[in-house]
Amino acid sequence: MLLAWVLLVLCDVGVSGLYVIMKEGEMRCFKVEVPQDVLIVGDFQSFPLENEKNIGSSKPMTGSTQLELYNEKIEILQMDVEVKDSLGTVIHKREYSPTSRFAFTSPQGGEYSICFRTISPSWWNPLRWKFEIDIHTGADATDYEEIAKKEHLDSIQLSIRKLFDRAQDVRSEMAYQKEREKVFRSTSESTNARAAWWSVIQVAIVVATAYFQSQHLKTFFKKKKLI
Numbered sequence: 001m002l003l004a005w006v007l008l009v010l011c012d013v014g015v016s017g018l019y020v021i022m023k024e025g026e027m028r029c030f031k032v033e034v035p036q037d038v039l040i041v042g043d044f045q046s047f048p049l050e051n052e053k054n055i056g057s058s059k060p061m062t063g064s065t066q067l068e069l070y071n072e073k074i075e076i077l078q079m080d081v082e083v084k085d086s087l088g089t090v091i092h093k094r095e096y097s098p099t100s101r102f103a104f105t106s107p108q109g110g111e112y113s114i115c116f117r118t119i120s121p122s123w124w125n126p127l128r129w130k131f132e133i134d135i136h137t138g139a140d141a142t143d144y145e146e147i148a149k150k151e152h153l154d155s156i157q158l159s160i161r162k163l164f165d166r167a168q169d170v171r172s173e174m175a176y177q178k179e180r181e182k183v184f185r186s187t188s189e190s191t192n193a194r195a196a197w198w199s200v201i202q203v204a205i206v207v208a209t210a211y212f213q214s215q216h217l218k219t220f221f222k223k224k225k226l227i
Contacts, residue, residue, distance in 0.1 A: 019132040021049070022118065029115040034137050035176035036109040038169075041141035044133040045099040046079060046118065077129075078119040086110040095119065103141070109176045138172075139165040 020028050032040060081102050083092035091112075092104045106112065118129055142165060148158050 018134070019130055022116075022129050022131050024118050024127060024129065027115055027117040028131065029113050030133070030135065031111055031113055032135065032137065033111045034106050034109065035172040036106055038106045038138050038172065039103065039141045040106065040112070040114075040135065040137050041101065041103045042114065042133055042135045043101045044079070044116070044131065046077065046129050046131045047098065048127040049130050080117045080119050082115045082117075084113045084115070086112070109179065138169040
C-alpha cells in the first residue's frame with residue numbers, strides 16, 4: 001500500500017481546493033499542526049475517474065455506461081478516516097460516505113495525521129479516484145450561521161463574536177509557539193551540554209593515552225638500559 005504524506009501548516013487559515021488522485025484501497029495522509037483545544041473540520045468528496053483528462057470535472061464519467069458505473073461505485077464506496085496524534089495514538093476513526101464531513105478537537109497541541117483510504121469490494125481492475133478536501137481550523141472551522149441562529153445574534157454581535165474567536169486563536173497560537181520555543185531551547189541546551197562533556201571526555205582520553213604511552217616507553221628504555 002502506498003502511503004503519501006502531504007504537509008499542511010494550518011493555524012488560523014483554511015486550505016481549500018486541494019485534491020489528490022488515489023487508487024481504491026490506497027491511503028493518503030495529511031498533517032495538521034495546531035495548538036490545544038482547536039476545532040479541525042474537513043469537508044471531502046471522492047468520485048471515480050474515467051481518465052486523467054477529466055480531473056477537473058465534479059462527475060468525470062460521461063455516457064450511460066460510465067454513469068451507471070459511477071453510481072454503482074459511489075453506492076459501494078466508503079471512506080475510512082483515521083486521525084493520529086504526534087505519538088501515533090488514534091484519536092478519531094470512522095467510515096464515511098464518499099462526500100462527507102469530519103470534525104474533531106485537538107486534545108493537545110502538536111501535529112496530527114489525518115489519513116484517508118477508500119474501502120471498496122472491487123478487487124479486479126480497481127478505478128482511480130479523485131479525492132478533494134477542504135480543511136479548516138479554529139475560527140475558520142466554526143459555523144457562525146448556526147451560532148447566530150441558536151444565540152439570536154445580529155450582524156454586529158456576530159462580527160464581534162468572530163473577532164473575539166480570531167483573537168483567541170491568535171493567543172492560543174502564540175502560547176503554543178512559545179511552549180515549542182521553550183522545548184526547543186531546552187533541547188538545544190541539553191545537546192550543547194552533552195557536546196561539551198563529550199569534548200572533555202575526548203581530551204581526557206587523549207591525555208590518558210599519552211600518559212600510558214609515555215610510561216610504556218619509559219619502561220622499554222629502562223629495560224634496554226637506554227636511560
